[in-house]
Amino acid sequence: MTRKVLAERYEVQRQLGKQTGRQTLLARDLQTQKLVVIKQLFLGSDFEWQDLKLFEREAETLKALSHPAIPRYLDYLEIDEADSKGFALVQTYVKGKTLEQHLRSGRTFSEIEVKKLAKSLLEILHYLHKQNPPVIHRDIKPSNILLHSRSGHSVGKVYLVDFGSVQNQAAKFGGTITVVGTYGYMAPEQFGGRSVPASDLYGLGATLIYLVTGLHPTELSQQDLKIQFADRVPQLNPNLIDWLEWMTEPSLDKRLSSAGEAWRGLKNARHIKTSPMVVQPSQGRxxxxxxxxxxxxxxxxPPGICFGLIARLSAAVANVTLGRHLFTYILPDLAINILFIIISVFFLSAVGVMFVFALFWEVRLRIDREQISYSIDLLGLRWNHFDSAPRQEIGQLEIEKIEYTSLDTQQNLPKVSQMIIQAGNQKYRLGVKDGLSESEIEWLATELSQWLGLKIKITSTYGGLTRWYL
Structure with missing residues (x-):
C-alpha cells in the first residue's frame, strides 16, 4: 500500500489526532529518516482567520524556542492539493504517553512523583516566561504533558507539547477578546481574554490536583471559585495541599506569580501566621x-466568677445556717453537729466544684486535615468530651436558634442558640451552655464555614414554629 507523501518529503505513517478543520499526523522525514509530527490546518467551510493567526503564532513561537522538553520547529508548509488546502507545521516527534492517557489507564502518582513532575514543568514554564516578551502557553493540562521512559516510581522525561493556544504578552487583539484554553484548567482571568505567567501556574496546579485526586477539576466542588479538593486527599502532606491551593487561587493578587516563586514555595512551605485572632465579648473573656x-x-x-455563682455560694451558706437553726429544736447537739457537717460539706463542695469549673474549665474545638475533636482542659488535664471523627465526615454546619414564649404571659423568654457541626453520626455543639453570646456563635460559625467550605444552615424555632435557612 502506497503511503501519502506531503511536500515530496514527509511520508505519513498514521493519524495521531483529529479535530474539526485540523489533524495531527505521524510521518517520516525521507531526508533524515526520523519520525516527525505534522499539524495540519485546513481551509474549509468552518475555517476562521483567528485559527490561522493562532496556527502561525505557534509556528513562530516554536521557531524561536530551544528547550529539550519542548518539541522543536522543523518546517512550515502550504498545502495545495486537489483534496485539501491549508497549512502544515512540522516539529520533532516525542515518543511517550500523555498524563491523561496514564490516568485513564489507571496509573497513579505518588507524592514524590507529583513533586518531581511539578519541578520539571516549572523549569519549562520558567524558560517560557523569561522570554522577551514572555511566552504564555495558556493550555496547561494533562493531555498536553508527555512522559517518556516512565517506569516504576520514575516519572521519566517530561515534555510540554501543543503550543496552539500560545500567546506572547506583546500580542494585541485590537477590540477582540480571545478566550483560549480548556475549561477546568483555565484561570479565571482567561475568561476575560487576559493571560499572564500566573495563568499557566493555575493550569499546572489544576493538572496536579487531577493527579492527586483522580478527578477532573470540573468534577470537584468550588467555594468562591476555589477548587475544593483537600478532603479528597487526607493522606497528602498539608504543605503540598497548601501549595496547590496557592497555585490555584482565583485572585491574581493571592496566587503565586512566577515559576521561580512557585518552585521556592514548593521546596519551602510558606510561612503561615498562626497567631490567634481574639475577640473581646461583653463578658470580658x-x-x-x-x-x-x-x-x-x-x-x-473559663467563664470566670459571675454574679450567679456568688449568689449560689451565698444561698448555700444561708441554707446551711438555716438548717442548723431548724434542727436545733428537734435533734440533740451531737446529731446536729454531724448533720451540719454533712450538709456543709455537700453544699460547699458543690459550690466549690462550680468555682473550679468557672475558673479553670476550658473548651477546645479543633479541626485539622484528618479529624475533628472536642476536648476539655481542667487544671492541666485534658480529655475528649466527644469521640473524634474523621474530617471528611463533616457534612453540615448549623446554627440552631430557639426562642420560647410563655403561655401565661405571652412574653418572649431568652433565646437559646447553639452551633452544631455534624460529622457522621456525631454532633459537636458550642453555644450558650459554653458561655457564648449569639453574636459570638455567629462569628465562629462564619469562620468555620469559610475554612470548611460549607454553607451555614440556620434553624429558627419561634413559638413552636420551625424555619430553615441556608
Missing amino acids: DIKLTKNSEFIEIVIP
Missing part, C-alpha cells in the same frame, strides 16, 4: 481562634 491551612482551633476560656 478572650475567645481565641487560630486558623491556617492545616487546622482551625477554637478555644473558649
